């Protein structure tokens with residue numbers, strides 16, 4: 222298999238990249254991989270290579286010089302590594318991220334598994350809302366005994382359980 | 387449980403008793419998970435990595451699935467031990483390069499391994515023999531759910547599970563099957579298949595080397611998309627494509643038997659001759675020749691009871707396994723000599739290939755099929 226860049230020498234470095242949401246294989250010979258800085262990840266935009274050309278640019282547009290307040294990660298770091306610093310980075314760099322994810326995946330909204338904890342918290346929040354609705358209705362209907370009962374249940378329901386979203 | 391005790395036994399996926407395991411060697415699913423409020427391992431300071439490790443490791447070890455587990459800090463494993471784990475697909479190459487601040491925990495059956503502080507805080511991986519992605523997913527999903535109750539995983543309302551690399555965000559799931567496809571390679575259809583699979587958003591990679599140069603005719607098919615599709619949808623789609631490739635591989639073998647019997651006999655016969663008589667053999671050559679013997683076994687050129695032996699040789703002739711068995715570090719040349727020696731010894735009583743019956747059977751089956759087709763037309 223020949224090198225994709227010089228088309229002459231035998232490829233020894235095999236990379237996979239995503240361009241416009243499509244996987245592309247890049248095969249490079251020793252010389253070209255060195256020239257492209259593949260052997261020295263600090264010397265080039267690994268983000269471009271891993272995530273598709275333009276990925277690092279996309280990130281750059283979303284506010285140069287911005288840093289994640291939680292981990293200190295910057296766009297330049299993303300450009301170098303193609304990785305984020307922490308989970309909070311997804312909020313900080315959300316602007317360029319959206320376009321990048323669109324090219325890479327099927328849409329930009331997760332439809333799969335939700336962690337148990339969150340699921341429970343969500344159910345909990347919904348249950349609380351339901352009780353509050355019932356309470357209002359009981360008050361409106363002047364069913365004071367039911368209302369008192371509901372109020373009691375809500376009181377025992379709330380502490381420490383509403384924090385999660 | 388000590389590592390050498392675990393490694394003395396070959397993993398479940400190597401036993402070859404899963405569904406369709408003659409062609410689909412193994413099914414693997416891994417989930418990437420991270421803790422909220424901690425930097426990802428590649429960006430975190432050493433103290434933070436250790437803090438995450440000390441928080442995660444006890445939780446992993448206390449899983450019921452890890453009751454008889456092996457657990458080790460990365461710095462306590464030798465380079466050779468790590469390489470053996472890589473060859474068994476129990477840790478990634480990237481994880482094998484880690485030192486202080488990382489660890490791996492795996493169960494005795496070697497069906498479940500959890501890497502701590504690889505690229506993500508957790509990489510939960512399941513691997514089983516044959517085509518059974520959904521069973522493997524069930525295992526890692528259960529483990530993930532249990533861990534998710536104890537650990538505060540980074541989860542975003544829109545993006546789902548957050549990962550160091552945006553290519554993994556969402557489900558954090560990468561599912562793959564390792565397939566042995568000598569029929570498609572011999573009949574020169576493999577590139578078409580690879581292109582078709584790439585078009586539907588899945589990746590095909592040679593397990594060792596790329597494209598037609600894939601050694602041992604071993605390929606890995608995996609999902610690329612992790613965001614915007616449910617786990618189950620991803621697995622169903624992947625499974626469907628794998629079944630199609632499986633079908634193509636089977637068809638190509640039938641057609642090789644029919645139309646290119648000499649090519650088959652020659653390839654398998656030569657492989658047999660070289661493996662039985664060589665005195666120096668590089669890992670690459672061994673993989674390719676063993677692949678021919680494996681194909682021969684599938685086609686009935688060799689008795690069925692030799693199958694496990696051949697499958698095990700694929701693993702035992704890998705560089706780290708070889709050095710482990712000899713209890714010392716070997717130079718490349720010494721490795722090649724030892725490799726040839728082991729293969730000769732293991733195949734000493736292996737009978738000669740007998741292709742006649744298989745080819746005749748192929749002919750008869752075809753005749754029957756033609757008669758049947760003739761009747762229905």
Ligand SMILES: [Zn+2]
Nearest residue numbers: 224227250253
């Ligand atoms: Zn080149």
Ligand SMILES: [Zn+2]
Nearest residue numbers: 289292307310
């Ligand atoms: Zn951050």
